[in-house]
Amino acid sequence: MTEALVSRSVIPAQAAVRPRAAGPPPHEDHALESVTVELGRAIFREIPKHAPSKISPARLDDLMMQLLMRDEDLRYRMLRFVDVYPALRTAKALGEHLEEFLTSPELATVGPGPFTALAQFLGRSRPATRGAIRLASRLGISRMGRQFIAGNTPEEVAKKIRRMEREGFLFSLDLLGEFVVSESQADHFAGRYLEMVERFGSLLGTEPSGRTPAGPRVNISIKLSSLTSKFEPMDPEGTSAAVRERLRPLVRAAQRTGAFINVDMEKYEYRDLTLQILLDLLDEPEFRGFPHLGTVHQAYLKDALPSLEWFLGELRKRGQPLTIRLVKGAYWDSEQIWARAKGWPIPVIMDKRETDASYERCLRMLIESNDIVRTAVASHNVRSIAHAMALAKAFKVPADRFEYQMLYGMAGPIKDALRAMGYPVRIYTPCGELLPGMAYLVRRILENTSNESFLRQRFAEGVSEEKLLSDPKSTR
Amino acid sequence: MSTMLDATPAPLGEFRNQPPTDFSKRESRESFKAALAQARAKFPVAVPLVIDGQRIETAEKIDSVNPAQFTEVVGTSASASAAHVDQAVLAARAAFRSWSRTEPEERAGVLIAAANLLKARKHFFAAIAVLESGKAWREADADVDEAIDFLEFYAREMVRIGQPRRLQHYLLGERNDLTYHALGVVGVIGPWNFPLAIPVGMAAAAIVAGNTVILKPAEQTPVITSLWVDLMLEAGLPPGVLHYLPGRGEVCGARLVQHPDVNMIVFTGSREVGLHIIREAATVRDGQHFVKRVVTEMGGKNALIVDGSADVDAAVPDVLYSAFGFSGQKCSACSRVILLEEVYDEVVTRLKEGAHSLKIGLPEHPATQVGPVIDADAAAKVRRYVELGRSQAKPIHIGDVSKYVGEGFFVPPSIFTVDSARHALAQEEIFGPVLTVLRAKDFDEALEIANSTPYALTGGVHSRTPSNLRRAREEFQAGNLYLNRTITGAIVGRQPFGGYRLSGIGSKAGGPDYLRQFLVARVATENMMRNGVASLTESAVQTWED
Numbered sequence A: 001m002t003e004a005l006v007s008r009s010v011i012p013a014q015a016a017v018r019p020r021a022a023g024p025p026p027h028e029d030h031a032l033e034s035v036t037v038e039l040g041r042a043i044f045r046e047i048p049k050h051a052p053s054k055i056s057p058a059r060l061d062d063l064m065m066q067l068l069m070r071d072e073d074l075r076y077r078m079l080r081f082v083d084v085y086p087a088l089r090t091a092k093a094l095g096e097h098l099e100e101f102l103t104s105p106e107l108a109t110v111g112p113g114p115f116t117a118l119a120q121f122l123g124r125s126r127p128a129t130r131g132a133i134r135l136a137s138r139l140g141i142s143r144m145g146r147q148f149i150a151g152n153t154p155e156e157v158a159k160k161i162r163r164m165e166r167e168g169f170l171f172s173l174d175l176l177g178e179f180v181v182s183e184s185q186a187d188h189f190a191g192r193y194l195e196m197v198e199r200f201g202s203l204l205g206t207e208p209s210g211r212t213p214a215g216p217r218v219n220i221s222i223k224l225s226s227l228t229s230k231f232e233p234m235d236p237e238g239t240s241a242a243v244r245e246r247l248r249p250l251v252r253a254a255q256r257t258g259a260f261i262n263v264d265m266e267k268y269e270y271r272d273l274t275l276q277i278l279l280d281l282l283d284e285p286e287f288r289g290f291p292h293l294g295t296v297h298q299a300y301l302k303d304a305l306p307s308l309e310w311f312l313g314e315l316r317k318r319g320q321p322l323t324i325r326l327v328k329g330a331y332w333d334s335e336q337i338w339a340r341a342k343g344w345p346i347p348v349i350m351d352k353r354e355t356d357a358s359y360e361r362c363l364r365m366l367i368e369s370n371d372i373v374r375t376a377v378a379s380h381n382v383r384s385i386a387h388a389m390a391l392a393k394a395f396k397v398p399a400d401r402f403e404y405q406m407l408y409g410m411a412g413p414i415k416d417a418l419r420a421m422g423y424p425v426r427i428y429t430p431c432g433e434l435l436p437g438m439a440y441l442v443r444r445i446l447e448n449t450s451n452e453s454f455l456r457q458r459f460a461e462g463v464s465e466e467k468l469l470s471d472p473k474s475t476r
Numbered sequence B: 001m002s003t004m005l006d007a008t009p010a011p012l013g014e015f016r017n018q019p020p021t022d023f024s025k026r027e028s029r030e031s032f033k034a035a036l037a038q039a040r041a042k043f044p045v046a047v048p049l050v051i052d053g054q055r056i057e058t059a060e061k062i063d064s065v066n067p068a069q070f071t072e073v074v075g076t077s078a079s080a081s082a083a084h085v086d087q088a089v090l091a092a093r094a095a096f097r098s099w100s101r102t103e104p105e106e107r108a109g110v111l112i113a114a115a116n117l118l119k120a121r122k123h124f125f126a127a128i129a130v131l132e133s134g135k136a137w138r139e140a141d142a143d144v145d146e147a148i149d150f151l152e153f154y155a156r157e158m159v160r161i162g163q164p165r166r167l168q169h170y171l172l173g174e175r176n177d178l179t180y181h182a183l184g185v186v187g188v189i190g191p192w193n194f195p196l197a198i199p200v201g202m203a204a205a206a207i208v209a210g211n212t213v214i215l216k217p218a219e220q221t222p223v224i225t226s227l228w229v230d231l232m233l234e235a236g237l238p239p240g241v242l243h244y245l246p247g248r249g250e251v252c253g254a255r256l257v258q259h260p261d262v263n264m265i266v267f268t269g270s271r272e273v274g275l276h277i278i279r280e281a282a283t284v285r286d287g288q289h290f291v292k293r294v295v296t297e298m299g300g301k302n303a304l305i306v307d308g309s310a311d312v313d314a315a316v317p318d319v320l321y322s323a324f325g326f327s328g329q330k331c332s333a334c335s336r337v338i339l340l341e342e343v344y345d346e347v348v349t350r351l352k353e354g355a356h357s358l359k360i361g362l363p364e365h366p367a368t369q370v371g372p373v374i375d376a377d378a379a380a381k382v383r384r385y386v387e388l389g390r391s392q393a394k395p396i397h398i399g400d401v402s403k404y405v406g407e408g409f410f411v412p413p414s415i416f417t418v419d420s421a422r423h424a425l426a427q428e429e430i431f432g433p434v435l436t437v438l439r440a441k442d443f444d445e446a447l448e449i450a451n452s453t454p455y456a457l458t459g460g461v462h463s464r465t466p467s468n469l470r471r472a473r474e475e476f477q478a479g480n481l482y483l484n485r486t487i488t489g490a491i492v493g494r495q496p497f498g499g500y501r502l503s504g505i506g507s508k509a510g511g512p513d514y515l516r517q518f519l520v521a522r523v524a525t526e527n528m529m530r531n532g533v534a535s536l537t538e539s540a541v542q543t544w545e546d
């Protein structure tokens, strides 16, 4: 019975990525393709002008990343070490763990790499050498943390954001925190969010003049699972009621202070409920029509397109404006492991080019609905970005209906290039301590060092521009 | 020979676990709600004895009630007498001859047919488990999945073990064949805490091995097991192979254990009853020709260690779920958490807050995390320990169940800290939602505390220190050790389940050794040499494997 239920509700990859019938004729697609490539080339021409490159291999972090890309064994060991790092309270514990993680045979999943020798050397080396390596690793990880997490406190982050704003960027603030299992933690999170909605604007001070108009200045990204002790898809009504209880004060504050709230997207099991809660909230009279809300759509899901179509339909029914951030999706590895463990169909697309193609199809659907939704193109992939630009051009999307978003600490030169070309670029900026931020950090390292990552292919492996800009929707 | 399957059954594919229901899908939730209503419409379900396919009512009745709302009668079951046991044993003996000689593939085919029927009615069976045993949706769903897994797994195991083996291949002129044979009549005595999965696993293993079975369910949960007995008959099991005797333990259970023609008793339940069965089974009675085999699974005092390198975000929910899921009434449930100094305060605070946020309520509501315990005796026992905790330990959390106690067997989910690993709260099995917190100064002491009870069923460690995990693998006394996860929810084939010490005897359910317990091995040796001529055609001989 379950099997039947499951397979009925998950649309197979083929169906999910089938282009909609009502697209422009093929020759227009052709034109679109050449504009995409042209714009992509323009971005690539712009990139070298923005030195010093944040991803130049000269930097220590990047060296680290480079090493991790070269050596699967080390990458796995380091990810495990980075994961435990914040729990290590003393230098002794740190040193012992580093050695264990580099030498422990249990972790040898992929056979010895070039670093096995280093690990063995470390095991035998003198205390002074070991001490130095410990220190380096401590600095290394805090560094990596600082590369992706803007600061511990709102004040620190505000300082960074002021600088970003002066350079012409927009921001969205993300609060990192503990995994919520109790109502008091959920209250705490809601309190932190509320404080940010209400106070972050004054922390920032006066706004630099001449910024791109793209909605409210204060933009906060929140996760609904941190607003309840029990985000339970099995109990959608109860969960929606509990979450909205804590969400209402935030949205009221946003209405009052003129801030923007974005609801981030988490694992697949939570997707439908997350969207439902947002719709439930928008059905409450006091929030009806409030335009400064947004959510996220993940293109790497096999049913990304039908789900987007359903959601857009729901918005249209209500005449509700909204911003939709289109991403590929941050939980690609985890989703497969979770699904396999349960014997469920894998919800994510298993071919990188298919994900990219799905992204472009979702983009088109969003742009076709630009009367009701604003689109935020969240990607570091120049092909994906250039295609969005080409579509926006072809469909004559008004400038304020469209923006680009990237993550703090990633793809610096691409951000700079886009901004220099006059596009609005918003930087998703995490704030919080390293400890609760670890899951976020590990996701970023996984992403940056993954074989399929655009950034890795472009900046570490030097894959040709032509290849990087090729149409993912065409067969290879 | 059997009533079905005259053609050779198709070979079985590779074993796969039954996937749990994905309740994030609307269709699944609606199907489950509909199943609850459908189940309720049949209440009270009449549960007769089933002997040789005959449904027999008795004058005495036992009510099975919904533990969350005890005015709701889920079913009314007949109650078997000693004479019914004798009658069933006679019928089981009569059926043994032909069933034990049925080909393993054919016997396996019946299990597979039953598994398919159960899959088709999965939510209905799960709904009965919700209402009869007080399980939350996911727990009830998992109970049925496990039953399906046992059917599918043991079917394949029997086909594997059923292959005749030729031993000793380097000598010409001698042939040795090792074959496995059924034991005879097997008595299966089930628990109420996995009212479907465990009786089904025990009985299905016995049946597929060629034995005939008398199944006595727990007094609290006769309905769900009886529905499975009907389903087995529907799947084509010859009626003499499985007899169903709900009733009182002291009456029919006792007779079953003592009966000279019952060759094996398989039991899951309390330590007290388990040890009693072992003693009774050791006595050879008039007319008995077989030393009774006994397999028992009897509980634990399971501990989970959280060390200083643990991911507290992951450890806290894992402890809460392991301790309070199904109100702590799983044999595998966590009843002790051992915290190292470095994380003690943080984890205690977060456990307290987490426990405070647990949703208590009727299991039929999907939001419910903690429901009732099984019956009045269980509730009284838990309350005694909560009182003990109040007076002789430090309460961290005692839940509020005042809203529910008038209607169901609700007890407060509770957490206590104690100073000594010898404290009653740290030694005795409570079988309810009571968690005892202990402090350890280092990992050595943590292991020492973990191993300080007479049990060895499940255990767990939350740690990101490879050497601590390595040590736990070697030194933690537990039949099932779980690292960096919950300590309940063993899955057939992946986590064969069972303990040692006073947690039980026998090999692990859902594992590669389980079926052999239901079989005797025989070896036939033939001298193949006559006048210096040995058979030279014996080339393709199968050697011993696994």
Ligand SMILES: Cc1cc2nc3c(=O)[nH]c(=O)nc-3n(C[C@H](O)[C@H](O)[C@H](O)COP(=O)(O)OP(=O)(O)OC[C@H]3O[C@@H](n4cnc5c(N)ncnc54)[C@H](O)[C@@H]3O)c2cc1C
Pocket: A263, A264, A265, A266, A296, A298, A300, A325, A327, A328, A329, A330, A331, A332, A349, A350, A351, A352, A353, A355, A378, A379, A380, A381, A384, A405, A406, A407, A427, A428, A447, A450, A452, A453, A454, A455
């Ligand atoms: C501003 C911003 C906000 C974000 N918010 C969210 C959010 O709320 N929720 C969320 O889930 N993510 C979010 N993300 C993260 C985002 O999903 C990843 O950063 C993004 O997937 C990286 O894609 P890319 O286009 O930059 O890079 P690319 O290198 O082009 O794509 C990498 C992505 O492709 C997919 N992929 C990788 N390997 C394969 C494969 N073998 N087969 C198929 N697909 C594969 C994965 O999704 C991977 O992340 C956000 C990102 C940004 C920039």
